[in-house]
Amino acid sequence: MVHATSFLLVLSLAMVAPVLSTKKLTPALCVLAGNWTNDLGSNMTINPMDSKCNFDGTYLTAVAESKNKIKKSPLRGSQNCTDKTQPVFGFTVNWSFSDSITVFTGQCFVDKGKEVLKTMWLLRSHQNSIKDYWNATKVGTNVFTRQSPQKE
């Protein structure tokens, strides 16, 4: 009886162990390329990075400081390729409909199995006089999640 129990114990361990070790060994992979939406409803597309870890893309903001009609704007950035699993990155959006620039910096995390970009940004708007420079910069945070694939 004792032998049978030990045998069953060893057998079940042998069956469960590979599953556990595979889970542990699989690294969380967060990839920047793709379509993302943030907590304000802005949409961004990041193209696959090149061999030097640089990328470009487009940004369609849902909100604006400028009164002009919002247009899709270009972005350029880099990721630090030291750790490709949950990389740190930065990018600049050069707004095509206003005279301002936003720089974002952040990290791509896998949180509960889902990719998320946790970012901070500085929005610098043009001033006509140096006397107004103190009023030129806004700071904030955005959280981006990957858009679900569109059905055709």
Ligand code: BTN
């Ligand atoms: C402008 O109004 O001059 C440009 C648009 C700025 C939009 C900002 S950038 C930071 C924040 N996150 C967004 O998705 N949109 C706003």
